[in-house]
Amino acid sequence: MPDFFENTRTIIEAVDDSASYSLDNWNEHNFIVSSDLLFDVIKALKENGYQYLIDLTGAHYPDTEYEYQVVYHVQNLIENLRVRIKVNLTTEKNEVSSIVDLYNAANWMERETFDFYGIIFTGHPNLKRILNLDDMDYHPMRKEYKLEDETRNDKSDKYFGR
């Protein structure tokens, strides 16, 4: 592992000493950090060369203690390092602070994550649906809903033998 990565680990652990680190099968560096310290962690990374937010998305793991996860990918273009930061959220508190102030790219990605998973990004300038219909009353990527469109009336079970 190159030395500058150790540097990154020091930066993250200086902000959140409970951050857990793991290396996945594809040699990508993962950190799970506390949701309260997420903004500070990303800010520290940005100040230390991680100037590019590659992706921001959510995940739903039903029947686990944390249930929701928000995943941030940031890249240091000079040292060619990528780090994946994850935040675990619960059903009761599915809030994390917005990082739009750090990366403008986060604006639409946070809206998308809100749209599909219902995760609230506190401090987001315009947190409303982006891809789905405005009057949709649920968050479709949560694993609570059937994939099939339930408004469809020509799909009686008898045509499908089920």
Added chain:
Amino acid sequence: MVKIVNSPEGLEGQGFFATSFDKVIGLARANSLWPLPFATSCCGIEFMATMGPNYDLARFGSERMSFSPRQADLLIVAGTISKKLGPVLKKVYDQMAEPKWVLSVGACASSGGIFDTYSVLQGIDHVIPVDVYVPGCPPRPEQIIEGVLKIQELAKNESLRRRDSAEYKKMLESYNIEQQ
């Protein structure tokens, strides 16, 4: 060789030809349909092949693709229409002047196709009335031409008063469309 459509039935004599308005206007409409392609995905690519020189939709009088709904007679919806796109499609249909026809090309436009999911409209007939459905995923250009020919049949045989009839108005009302 230039091929001209056959003249309608009528009374013919030296220096005159008499027939009904219905037939003449139907003939003119059917052979000069200006399509508005509303193409969103792979069916749109097949439609482009239909317009191109190999299949040459222009042979049937559909030479000019109208990208303004105001000057279009035939709305060709080719591809997956998401629920969010539904109101846009309806607006395009609204802006077309009567008489207007709709051709739904492919499984997605006709029924949602394989996209049986929360974000996709399960057939454009939930939003606008459709005259002819072309099956296929995607349909070949021959099938799309067949669909256009069916529309031509409809246009040729349509009564001039059909668009004023109570049934037609009722049908538009059921889609919440106001007649222009």
